[in-house]
Structures are given as C-alpha cells and as structure tokens.
Amino acid sequence: MIRMSAIVRHGMILALIAVVAAAVLIAIGLFPVSARLGHLPGVGWLLHTTYQRSVDFWSAGIDPPPLDDPALVQLGAAHFESGCRACHGAPGIPNGALAAAMLPPPPHITHAIKGWDDAELYWIVREGVKMSGMPHWPAVARDDEPWALVAFLRRVPRIRGTEYIRLAQAPAGRVAELGAIGRVANCARCHGMDGVPPMPGVVPRIDGLSAAYLAQTLRAYAARRRxxxxxxxxxxxLSETEIAALARYYAAAPVAAMTVAAPTKPALVEQGRRIALGVSARRLPVCAACHGPGTRPKSPLFPVLAGQPQVYLARQLHFFRARNRGGTSHVTLMFPIARQLEDEDIDALAAYYASLRRGG
Ligand code: HEC
Ligand code: HEC
Ligand code: HEC
Structure with missing residues (x-):
C-alpha cells in the first residue's frame, strides 16, 4: 500500500515537471514549428493515424447518391481545376512546387484517393483536415456540392492523356481560342459563352440574365450571402470593374443555341405549366407574372427561368422554402412564395421551366 502510493506520488511529480517544461518551451518560443524540419520521430505517424481513424469513424453512415452522371463528373473536374489543383496536381499534371514544400505535402490526386471509399472522400472534401492545409468545403450549408468532386475523384484512375484538360478546362474545346477575353474564358468552362452552351444538367445558364441581377448575384456569392x-x-x-464587365458581357451574350431535352414526363410538365400560369386548381402565386413566359419581367431582378436545368431549379426552390438562399436585394420576395409549394409542386414547376426554350 505504502509502496504504491509512493510510486503514484513520484509519477505525479514527474508528470507535473513534464507539463511545466512543455509550458516553458512553448512560452519562450523554443518549439520549432518550421515545416522544413519535418515532424519529430513518431509525430507524423501519430497525426496520420489519428486522421485516418477519424475519417473512418465520422464518415460511417454517409450514403452516397448516384455518382455516374457525366455532367456531375465534369462539374467536379471544373471546380477541381479552380479549387484543388494548386495543391494536388491533376491527372497528367504534377503538383506545384509550393505544394511540395508544405508539411504534410498534399499527395498528388492519383495517390490522394487511394484507400478511401466514396463516403470517406466526401467527408474529407466537406470537412477538410485540421493542421494539414486541407481546407473544408467553403460553403458549410451546401452538403450537396462536394458530391460533384467525389464523382470526379472516382473517375481519376481512368483518366488518360488530355482527357482532364477536356473535362476541366475546355467545353467544346474553345477556351484557349477565347483566352484573350480573360475572366470570361474562366467562367465559360462551366457557363459557356458566345454560342457555346453551358455544361448540361447541373450548371445554371447565365446568358441573357440582366446585368443588374448578374452583378448583385456575384457580389452575394463573394460576400457569402448566397x-x-x-x-x-x-x-x-473579383474587382468591381471585373464584376461590371462580366455582368455586361453575359447580359448581352447571344443566347446559346441549345437543344432542350424532350421532357421525360409530359404530365408533370403540364402540371407545372398550370401552376406557373395560374390556371391550376392550386391557388398559388403566378410565377409567370414575374418570370415569364409571355411577359417581360417587370424588374431586371426577376431572373428568366426558361431552359434552366431541372435539378438546379428544384434545388433553388427548396433553398427558398427553407429561407436558405441569399441573393439580390429582392430575394426575400421568393420566401413566402416558396413556402406555399409542396414537394410535388416544386418537381412540376422545375420540370416545366426546364422544358422551355430560352429566348423563344
Ligand atoms: C491548400 C492546399 C490544399 C487544397 C486547396 C486542397 N487540398 Fe486536399 N489535402 C491537402 C493536404 C495537405 C492533405 C493531406 C492531409 C494529410 O495527409 O494529413 C490533403 C488531403 C486530401 C485528400 C486525402 C488524401 C490522403 O491521402 O489522405 C483528398 C482526397 C483531398 N485532399 C482532396 C482535395 C480536393 C477534392 C480538393 C478541392 C476541393 C482539395 N483537396 C483541396 C491540401 C489541400
Ligand atoms: C466550376 C464551374 C463554374 C465556374 C468556373 C463558374 N461558375 Fe458560376 N455557377 C456554377 C454553379 C454550379 C452555379 C450554381 C450555384 C448555386 O447553387 O447557387 C453557378 C451559379 C452562377 C450564377 C447564378 C445564376 C442564377 O441563375 O442565379 C452566376 C451569376 C454565375 N454563376 C456567374 C459566374 C461567373 C461570372 C463566373 C466566372 C467568374 C462563373 N460563374 C464561374 C458553376 C461555375
Ligand atoms: C413577385 C415576383 C415573383 C414571383 C411571383 C415569383 N418569383 Fe421567383 N424570383 C423572384 C426574384 C426577385 C428572384 C431572384 C432572387 C435572388 O435575388 O436571387 C426569383 C428567383 C427565382 C428562382 C431562382 C432562379 C435562379 O436563376 O437562380 C426560381 C427557381 C424561382 N424564382 C421560381 C419561382 C416560381 C416557381 C414561382 C411561382 C411559384 C416564382 N418564382 C414566383 C421573384 C418572383
């Protein structure tokens, strides 16, 4: 009994000395945080093992949606080019010199995906990794968006030759040729330009929206209100000059010739048409009064909906209903309207507006 308590006492004294020594080391500034020196023996292993176990644990229960949609893969690639390539390189493109000087150095993307399943990759992209430089998803409320990255990451092992460039940089192979127009060429990778259609299915069209709506929307994204x-x-x-130039460009851009997919569910489209035009038995706000078709918008801040992707429209309506979307100075007009919509109204309205030809 007496021996045990002596051991415990000595142990406690030693632990106290260690804590005080560590505190002094930190207080004086002696601990070397230099990335050049690397980690002390064992620390790298400890951090990496903690990280791998943590991802395993916290990603349990995440259920991946279908990820084979080529449009989702392409959107993931285009965002990867802007948001990830600087650190992880890209298929066929090595890591940058600065990335190699980080501690830990971000692995090249072909290695980064090894050993992780879809749910784990999603978790890493959404949550980021503390003390490593791996950022979390910049919009914390947008749990849907990182899936586009996972769709792309799954494709990475099968990407050959110049396929990455085609996916990420050059819709219709025209961006190099259009490069002189600077920023617009960057936006064109996803939104198209000058007759080049936007990425189908997942990215909204911005050609033909008013300059006022475009400029206010870009400011809302930059300020994280949207x-x-x-x-x-x-x-x-983006500077105010760039915002004004981009808004002017896209507001005046010729409406891209784009085939509108034949509606798969004509009955749903008809149901949406009746609500939008105010001729349905459901007594809902008449969407057409502000968004067309058939009327000129009364305010430049009422965006055209014709020809927007169905998935995009439905998602925005869900955000409005949850009062979860920022936007222009007029955005709150949509909150009481969306609150009256049932899920099936949203599906029908999205199917209807997606089936309309823009500019027609
Ligand atoms: C500022 C640099 C930086 C950016 C930008 C960045 N990452 Fe990372 N990423 C890292 C670092 C560093 C790690 C390593 C974490 C570790 O091993 O501790 C990492 C880890 C990862 C991993 C897991 C790799 C592994 O082997 O454990 C994946 C997958 C990943 N990043 C994907 C992405 C994607 C997709 C994006 C863009 C949305 C992105 N990263 C943006 C720095 C970055
Ligand atoms: C990597 C693909 C990508 C690039 C590059 C890109 N966008 Fe977007 N853009 C999107 C997606 C996806 C959305 C839908 C976001 C949301 O859910 O709010 C969007 C939405 C928009 C909207 C809102 C449209 C609406 O109907 O409300 C505008 C305006 C816009 N982008 C302008 C631009 C401009 C200008 C650039 C270039 C500086 C640009 N985008 C670059 C993918 C992209
Ligand atoms: C009183 C005018 C008005 C009415 C009526 C109206 N809206 Fe809107 N709607 C707006 C405004 C203003 C915005 C732009 C919000 C912003 O600032 O981002 C908008 C935006 C939208 C958007 C997002 C468009 C984009 O490009 O991101 C959708 C989808 C939409 N409305 C659908 C509907 C539907 C469906 C109805 C009918 C049930 C409807 N709206 C009725 C004013 C209206």
Missing amino acids: DSGIMAVQAVG
Whole structure:
C-alpha cells in the first residue's frame, strides 16, 4: 500500500515537471514549428493515424447518391481545376512546387484517393483536415456540392492523356481560342459563352440574365450571402470593374443555341405549366407574372427561368422554402412564395421551366 502510493506520488511529480517544461518551451518560443524540419520521430505517424481513424469513424453512415452522371463528373473536374489543383496536381499534371514544400505535402490526386471509399472522400472534401492545409468545403450549408468532386475523384484512375484538360478546362474545346477575353474564358468552362452552351444538367445558364441581377448575384456569392462553395471560389476576389464587365458581357451574350431535352414526363410538365400560369386548381402565386413566359419581367431582378436545368431549379426552390438562399436585394420576395409549394409542386414547376426554350 505504502509502496504504491509512493510510486503514484513520484509519477505525479514527474508528470507535473513534464507539463511545466512543455509550458516553458512553448512560452519562450523554443518549439520549432518550421515545416522544413519535418515532424519529430513518431509525430507524423501519430497525426496520420489519428486522421485516418477519424475519417473512418465520422464518415460511417454517409450514403452516397448516384455518382455516374457525366455532367456531375465534369462539374467536379471544373471546380477541381479552380479549387484543388494548386495543391494536388491533376491527372497528367504534377503538383506545384509550393505544394511540395508544405508539411504534410498534399499527395498528388492519383495517390490522394487511394484507400478511401466514396463516403470517406466526401467527408474529407466537406470537412477538410485540421493542421494539414486541407481546407473544408467553403460553403458549410451546401452538403450537396462536394458530391460533384467525389464523382470526379472516382473517375481519376481512368483518366488518360488530355482527357482532364477536356473535362476541366475546355467545353467544346474553345477556351484557349477565347483566352484573350480573360475572366470570361474562366467562367465559360462551366457557363459557356458566345454560342457555346453551358455544361448540361447541373450548371445554371447565365446568358441573357440582366446585368443588374448578374452583378448583385456575384457580389452575394463573394460576400457569402448566397451560399455556394463552387461559386465562392470564382467570385471572391473579383474587382468591381471585373464584376461590371462580366455582368455586361453575359447580359448581352447571344443566347446559346441549345437543344432542350424532350421532357421525360409530359404530365408533370403540364402540371407545372398550370401552376406557373395560374390556371391550376392550386391557388398559388403566378410565377409567370414575374418570370415569364409571355411577359417581360417587370424588374431586371426577376431572373428568366426558361431552359434552366431541372435539378438546379428544384434545388433553388427548396433553398427558398427553407429561407436558405441569399441573393439580390429582392430575394426575400421568393420566401413566402416558396413556402406555399409542396414537394410535388416544386418537381412540376422545375420540370416545366426546364422544358422551355430560352429566348423563344
Ligand atoms: C491548400 C492546399 C490544399 C487544397 C486547396 C486542397 N487540398 Fe486536399 N489535402 C491537402 C493536404 C495537405 C492533405 C493531406 C492531409 C494529410 O495527409 O494529413 C490533403 C488531403 C486530401 C485528400 C486525402 C488524401 C490522403 O491521402 O489522405 C483528398 C482526397 C483531398 N485532399 C482532396 C482535395 C480536393 C477534392 C480538393 C478541392 C476541393 C482539395 N483537396 C483541396 C491540401 C489541400
Ligand atoms: C466550376 C464551374 C463554374 C465556374 C468556373 C463558374 N461558375 Fe458560376 N455557377 C456554377 C454553379 C454550379 C452555379 C450554381 C450555384 C448555386 O447553387 O447557387 C453557378 C451559379 C452562377 C450564377 C447564378 C445564376 C442564377 O441563375 O442565379 C452566376 C451569376 C454565375 N454563376 C456567374 C459566374 C461567373 C461570372 C463566373 C466566372 C467568374 C462563373 N460563374 C464561374 C458553376 C461555375
Ligand atoms: C413577385 C415576383 C415573383 C414571383 C411571383 C415569383 N418569383 Fe421567383 N424570383 C423572384 C426574384 C426577385 C428572384 C431572384 C432572387 C435572388 O435575388 O436571387 C426569383 C428567383 C427565382 C428562382 C431562382 C432562379 C435562379 O436563376 O437562380 C426560381 C427557381 C424561382 N424564382 C421560381 C419561382 C416560381 C416557381 C414561382 C411561382 C411559384 C416564382 N418564382 C414566383 C421573384 C418572383
């Protein structure tokens, strides 16, 4: 009994000395945080093992949606180019010199994906990794967006030759040729330009929206009033001059000739048409009064909806209903309107507006 308590006492004294020594080391500033020196023996292993176990644990229960949609893969690639390539390189493109000087150095993307399943990759992209330089998804409320990255990451092992360039940089192979127009060429990778259609299915069309709506929307993304990690990366850092130039360009851009997919569910489209035009039995706000078709918008801040992707429209309506979307100075008009919509109204309205030809 007496021996045990002596051991415990000595142990406690030693632990106290260690804590005081560590505190003094930190207080004086003696601990070397230099990335050049690397980690002390065992620390790298400890951090990496903690990280791997943590991802395993916290990603349990995440259920991946279908990720085979080529449009989702392409959107993931285009965002990867803006938001990830600087650190992780890209298929066929090595890591940058600065990335190699980080501690830990971000692995090249072909290695970074090894050993992780879809849910784990999603978790890493959404949450980021503390004390490593791996950022979390820039829009914390947008749990949907990182899936586009996972769709792309799954494709990485099968990407050959110049396929990455095609996916990430050059819709219709025209960006190099259009490069002189600077920023617009960057936006064109996703939104198209000058007759080049935007990425189908997942990215909204911005040609033909008013300059006022475009400029206010870009400012809302940059200020994080409108939440999107994909657009935050593009909009933060644009100068007012650039915003004005981009808004002018896209407002005046010829409406891209684009075939509108034949509606798969004509009955749903008809149901949406009746609500939008105010001729349905459901007594809902008449969308067409502000968004067309058939009327000129009364305010430049009422965006055209014709030809927007169905998935995009439905998602925005869900955000409005949850009062979860920022935007222009007029955005709150949509909150009481969306509150009256049931899920099936949203599906029908999205199907209807997606089926309309823009500019027609
Ligand atoms: C500022 C640099 C930086 C950026 C930008 C960045 N990452 Fe990372 N990433 C890292 C670092 C550093 C790690 C290593 C974490 C570790 O091993 O402790 C990492 C880890 C990862 C991993 C897991 C790799 C592994 O082997 O454990 C994946 C997957 C990943 N990043 C994907 C992405 C994607 C997708 C993006 C863009 C949305 C991105 N990263 C943006 C620095 C970055
Ligand atoms: C990596 C692909 C990508 C790039 C590059 C990109 N965007 Fe976007 N953009 C998107 C996506 C995805 C959305 C939908 C975001 C959301 O859910 O709010 C969007 C939304 C928008 C909207 C809102 C449209 C609406 O109907 O409300 C505008 C305006 C816009 N982008 C302008 C730009 C401009 C200008 C640039 C270039 C500086 C640009 N985007 C670059 C993918 C991209
Ligand atoms: C009183 C005018 C008005 C009415 C009526 C109206 N809206 Fe809106 N709607 C707006 C405004 C203003 C915005 C722009 C919000 C912003 O600032 O981002 C908008 C935005 C939208 C958007 C997002 C568009 C984009 O490009 O991101 C959708 C989708 C939408 N409305 C659908 C509807 C539907 C469906 C109805 C009918 C049930 C409807 N709206 C009725 C004013 C209206």
